[in-house]
Amino acid sequence: MMLLSATYPDSITFVLCAIVVVGGGLGVVLSNNPVRAALNLVMTLFGVAVLFVELSADFLAVVQVIIYAGAIVVLFLFVIMLLGVDKQEKLGSEPLILQRVIAIVVGLAFLGMIIGYGWGNFNSHGSYSVIGVASGGDSGIVELAKATFSYYLLPFEVTSVLLIIAIIGAVVLIARSGPGEDEVKEDISAEIKTDGPKEGHENDVSVSEDKVDEVRSVDFTVGEEQIV
Amino acid sequence: MKLVFLIPAFPLLGALSLIFFGRKLKEPLAGYIATAAVGLSFIFSVVVWIKFLGFSGNVFVDHLFVWINTGSFKVDAALRVDPLSLTMVLFVTGVSTLIHFYSVEYMHKDIDFPKFFLYLNLFVTSMIILVLGNNMLLTFVGWEGVGVCSYFLISFWHERPSAASAGKKAMIVNRIADVGFLLSMFLVIHYVHSLNYSAIFAAGPSLAKTTVDAIVLLAFVGAMGKSAQVPLYGWLADAMEGPTPVSALIHAATMVTAGVYLMVRLSPLLALSPDVAHIITIIGILTAFMAAMSATAQDDIKKVLAYSTVSQLGYMFVGVGTGAYAAAIFLMVTHAFYKALLFLSSGSVIHGMHDEQNLKKMGALKVVMPITAVAFFTGWMAIAGVPPFAGFWSKGDVLVGAFSESWLVWIIGLFTAGITSYYMGREYCLAFLGKARWISESSKGKKKSSKKEDHGHVVDPHEPSFKMMIPVVTLAILALVGGLLNLPFASSLKFLDKFLTPVIAASPSYFHPSAVNQIALGVLDAVFAIGGGLIAYFIWSKTYEKPALEFTLFKNAWYIDKTGDVAIARTSTKLAEVTDNVIEPKVIDGAVIGLSKLVLAVGILVRKMASGFVRREALVIAGGLVALIIIGGLRGGL
Amino acid sequence: MSVDLSYYLILAAVLFTIGLIGLLVRRNVLVMLMCVELMLNASNLTFVAFASKLKDVGGQADVFFVLVVAAAEVVVGLAIIVSIYRKRLGATADDLSSLKG
Numbered sequence: 001m002m003l004l005s006a007t008y009p010d011s012i013t014f015v016l017c018a019i020v021v022v023g024g025g026l027g028v029v030l031s032n033n034p035v036r037a038a039l040n041l042v043m044t045l046f047g048v049a050v051l052f053v054e055l056s057a058d059f060l061a062v063v064q065v066i067i068y069a070g071a072i073v074v075l076f077l078f079v080i081m082l083l084g085v086d087k088q089e090k091l092g093s094e095p096l097i098l099q100r101v102i103a104i105v106v107g108l109a110f111l112g113m114i115i116g117y118g119w120g121n122f123n124s125h126g127s128y129s130v131i132g133v134a135s136g137g138d139s140g141i142v143e144l145a146k147a148t149f150s151y152y153l154l155p156f157e158v159t160s161v162l163l164i165i166a167i168i169g170a171v172v173l174i175a176r177s178g179p180g181e182d183e184v185k186e187d188i189s190a191e192i193k194t195d196g197p198k199e200g201h202e203n204d205v206s207v208s209e210d211k212v213d214e215v216r217s218v219d220f221t222v223g224e225e226q227i228v
Numbered sequence: 229m230k231l232v233f234l235i236p237a238f239p240l241l242g243a244l245s246l247i248f249f250g251r252k253l254k255e256p257l258a259g260y261i262a263t264a265a266v267g268l269s270f271i272f273s274v275v276v277w278i279k280f281l282g283f284s285g286n287v288f289v290d291h292l293f294v295w296i297n298t299g300s301f302k303v304d305a306a307l308r309v310d311p312l313s314l315t316m317v318l319f320v321t322g323v324s325t326l327i328h329f330y331s332v333e334y335m336h337k338d339i340d341f342p343k344f345f346l347y348l349n350l351f352v353t354s355m356i357i358l359v360l361g362n363n364m365l366l367t368f369v370g371w372e373g374v375g376v377c378s379y380f381l382i383s384f385w386h387e388r389p390s391a392a393s394a395g396k397k398a399m400i401v402n403r404i405a406d407v408g409f410l411l412s413m414f415l416v417i418h419y420v421h422s423l424n425y426s427a428i429f430a431a432g433p434s435l436a437k438t439t440v441d442a443i444v445l446l447a448f449v450g451a452m453g454k455s456a457q458v459p460l461y462g463w464l465a466d467a468m469e470g471p472t473p474v475s476a477l478i479h480a481a482t483m484v485t486a487g488v489y490l491m492v493r494l495s496p497l498l499a500l501s502p503d504v505a506h507i508i509t510i511i512g513i514l515t516a517f518m519a520a521m522s523a524t525a526q527d528d529i530k531k532v533l534a535y536s537t538v539s540q541l542g543y544m545f546v547g548v549g550t551g552a553y554a555a556a557i558f559l560m561v562t563h564a565f566y567k568a569l570l571f572l573s574s575g576s577v578i579h580g581m582h583d584e585q586n587l588k589k590m591g592a593l594k595v596v597m598p599i600t601a602v603a604f605f606t607g608w609m610a611i612a613g614v615p616p617f618a619g620f621w622s623k624g625d626v627l628v629g630a631f632s633e634s635w636l637v638w639i640i641g642l643f644t645a646g647i648t649s650y651y652m653g654r655e656y657c658l659a660f661l662g663k664a665r666w667i668s669e670s671s672k673g674k675k676k677s678s679k680k681e682d683h684g685h686v687v688d689p690h691e692p693s694f695k696m697m698i699p700v701v702t703l704a705i706l707a708l709v710g711g712l713l714n715l716p717f718a719s720s721l722k723f724l725d726k727f728l729t730p731v732i733a734a735s736p737s738y739f740h741p742s743a744v745n746q747i748a749l750g751v752l753d754a755v756f757a758i759g760g761g762l763i764a765y766f767i768w769s770k771t772y773e774k775p776a777l778e779f780t781l782f783k784n785a786w787y788i789d790k791t792g793d794v795a796i797a798r799t800s801t802k803l804a805e806v807t808d809n810v811i812e813p814k815v816i817d818g819a820v821i822g823l824s825k826l827v828l829a830v831g832i833l834v835r836k837m838a839s840g841f842v843r844r845e846a847l848v849i850a851g852g853l854v855a856l857i858i859i860g861g862l863r864g865g866l
Numbered sequence: 867m868s869v870d871l872s873y874y875l876i877l878a879a880v881l882f883t884i885g886l887i888g889l890l891v892r893r894n895v896l897v898m899l900m901c902v903e904l905m906l907n908a909s910n911l912t913f914v915a916f917a918s919k920l921k922d923v924g925g926q927a928d929v930f931f932v933l934v935v936a937a938a939e940v941v942v943g944l945a946i947i948v949s950i951y952r953k954r955l956g957a958t959a960d961d962l963s964s965l966k967g
Contacts (some may be wrong), residue, residue, distance in 0.1 A: 007868070010868045014874075016952050018873075021877065022881065025904050026886075028888060029885075029887060029897075037896075041900045041903060041904070042334065044904060045907065049912055052914055053912045055917070055918040056918060057917065057918070057926050063933060064910075068903075068907075068933075072903070072940050075944060094891075095893075096843065096844055099843060099844065102847060103843075103847055103850070103886075103890035104891075106847065106850045106851050106890070107883045107884075110883055110886065111882075111883040112851070113854065113878065114879045117857070117861055120625070128920050128921050128922065129921045130922055132923035132924070133921055133922075145926060146923075147923045147924060147926075147927045149923070151927075152931075153869040156931075159934040159935070162934065162938050163934060165938075170944075171944035172943070174945045174948050301869075839966055840964060841891070843890055845899075846890055850886060
């Protein structure tokens with residue numbers, strides 16, 4: 001076996017991490033409590049981070065821990081706490097007919113085919129080190145930075161736009177006003193009318209500070225309609 | 229000779245000026261402008277003819293401009309001046325001028341007076357283009373122009389349903405025949421790569437015989453429509469719905485002669501194809517005979533003339549088919565004279581009788597319209613072929629051709645000549661001799677003939693005005709002396725024959741009878757003509773009702789129209805009804821509704837897939853992914 | 867010599883399948899989102915494995931972008947969940963079937 005041909009510590013690390021990763025994944029899927037699922041997710045993420053180190057992607061491993069485990073999962077937990085949905089889901093029952101059976105069959109078929117087709121072909125035939133030489137340590141990070149800010153400059157900028165959109169979207173979706181919403185809306189509409197049609201344009205960037213809120217709340221109604 | 233373009237240009241100019249200023253021009257002026265346009269055209273035809281007599285060659289072609297230029301295929305707009313086209317142009321413009329002049333009075337007080345002359349001018353323009361065209365396509369332009377104008381003119385009084393439908397009939401029958409002409413042209417383009425007549429004739433001998441047969445036969449199909457041969461002759465009788473000058477124009481000078489012209493024009497090809505020539509002869513003699521028989525039983529003064537035209541056209545095709553091309557043209561020219569004469573004098577009768585066309589309600593008009601009666605009598609004598617009138621010489625030539633072809637054709641032709649004389653005599657007697665049926669009707673029938681009074685007409689036949697007499701008398705003189713064009717006594721007297729010889733084919737079968745034979749044939753012609761006329765006189769000058777001699781079969785023109793009606797119109801109506809009642813609701817609607825039902829059923833089925841459950845839909849996506857992988861794996865893509 | 871590429875790929879496939887089945891089986895929307903994260907991580911693992919194998923830093927850069935997309939997706943997804951929960955308390959994925967045909 002190839003696994004055995006690897007150096008001993010590497011093999012041990014891989015096996016342990018694989019166990020952690022798969023165990024964490026199964027934990028996410030099988031735990032009743034969402035909080036527990038989130039914690040299992042953290043376990044998986046850590047396992048993957050260790051594998052990243054093993055694959056000499058040190059920087060990504062750190063990013064994985066900080067962003068995924070540190071930010072995203074915390075965000076999950078926040079939402080769980082905030083909404084109080086940490087009650088247990090009944091995993092024993094399944095309302096959709098055959099959903100579970102078909103899901104497992106399809107999933108295993110997928111896995112089987114990936115491995116079946118790929119077995120013996122799990123090799124890369126591409127050319128080596130096109131974008132930059134990947135190596136462990138500092139030089140690897142330098143190369144990654146170079147690649148990100150030169151070769152991948154355009155995608156990088158696009159992701160920044162994507163993040164902005166995501167932030168604005170999240171704000172729009174979440175930050176709706178409470179029960180008093182209708183009054184506020186009326187006030188705004190009245191104000192917008194007095195300001196004339198141009199000012200009332202929803203996406204007008206040049207609106208003054210105190211109007212941002214108002215404009216936003218107009219947006220919320222749009223968002224509400226979309227969701228409902 | 230460069231002036232040849234002026235011949236079509238003047239009528240065209242007249243038509244254009246009438247389009248733009250017709251409404252402003254007051255009544256007589258528009259007519260006189262149109263007459264002047266055609267008259268100038270005639271004058272220039274004469275000028276060109278005189279110049280041509282001094283011309284050394286046989287054919288003069290005036291290239292106006294390149295019309296179509298597509299790679300190797302090129303069509304010029306070019307006018308061809310040769311003896312044939314000159315002959316045609318001379319009598320077309322000449323007779324047309326007279327008819328135009330006549331129409332000015334005849335159409336007096338018509339609402340659409342300027343429009344009428346616009347159409348007349350356009351008609352003459354088209355006809356001139358038809359005969360002067362240097363290639364088949366230009367001829368076809370004139371051909372279609374003539375067809376369109378005939379539609380306009382036959383339906384001129386379009387508020388009458390019968391006139392409207394007669395125009396449509398003329399249009400449709402001619403379109404059917406035009407397909408033949410078009411196909412003939414396509415064949416010529418394919419095999420000769422040029423539509424120029426000279427090129428076609430030059431290529432003719434090298435073409436396969438079947439190709440020539442097909443070209444000529446298809447062209448003859450076109451000619452059958454235009455020249456009203458069996459079985460496509462129904463439209464010409466219905467064309468009588470148009471104003472009488474139009475009938476004169478269509479029958480005498482323009483339209484119907486186009487088919488004969490085309491066949492004579494193509495005579496170098498036709499001479500290569502004796503089989504088609506036989507077919508043309510048979511159809512021609514059949515038409516001559518059937519139409520003449522039909523003419524014996526008609527009551528409408530113009531219908532008799534219509535069938536006589538068809539019959540005479542049959543004679544012309546007999547001439548074409550037997551290789552007597554010059555004789556066919558000779559008959560065409562003289563026919564133009566006497567048929568225009570007959571139509572115009574019958575127009576005078578109709579005018580005098582206040583639009584009464586029924587022969588049975590006329591009689592004794594000789595007393596009140598003596599000049600018209602003499603003119604009509606001249607026309608009768610001319611068409612009957614009584615010597616020395618024009619018809620005797622021209623028809624004699626054609627019958628000589630028929631005699632050379634087959635004695636059977638000749639006998640039928642001779643017999644038909646007798647019939648011709650008979651039905652024209654019948655018409656003359658009914659209209660001008662006997663009792664004055666119109667008097668009895670108007671005096672005693674105060675109650676009965678209230679129909680007439682409704683229209684405010686008092687039947688008071690009278691000689692038309694002097695202006696209307698001029699063309700009639702001119703034509704009468706021409707009908708009398710037209711034979712001078714081609715007298716058979718000595719070859720030096722055969723002006724038309726000599727003139728035309730360079731451009732028409734000499735048919736190998738053409739028969740040159742000895743002097744004795746010729747005299748014998750001529751005497752027989754004359755005997756039959758006079759005999760037919762005398763029989764008509766003895767029967768019809770005494771009485772006007774003799775049903776025994778007016779067979780319903782002939783009255784209905786051998787039921788050919790009815791047959792066509794039953795065979796084509798009724799069946800297609802039936803087909804349409806079946807389509808409407810069965811195929812439309814069951815098949816087409818069924819398909820459409822079935823399709824919608826299918827879509828609905830599929831939609832109901834598919835709708836179940838859209839459960840709205842996110843997980844179910846995610847499962848479908850995952851299943852699709854797996855399916856894709858399977859397919860990719862089966863095709864070896866992975 | 868480190869562990870062979872095949873094992874990383876198989877591990878990634880297994881992880882992806884777990885995420886996939888979880889997504890299809892679980893009703894809690896939050897857990898479903900976590901399963902999506904699992905699948906993303908599986909793909910990240912593949913990228914990094916290939917990057918290591920090919921000695922090419924491009925695979926690592928791709929992971930970078932996947933991270934960003936994942937973050938954005940989680941942010942928006944959670945926002946949607948929050949607003950749904952505000953409308954109807956305790957809703958599961960199966961309650962959101964207004965798209966039913």
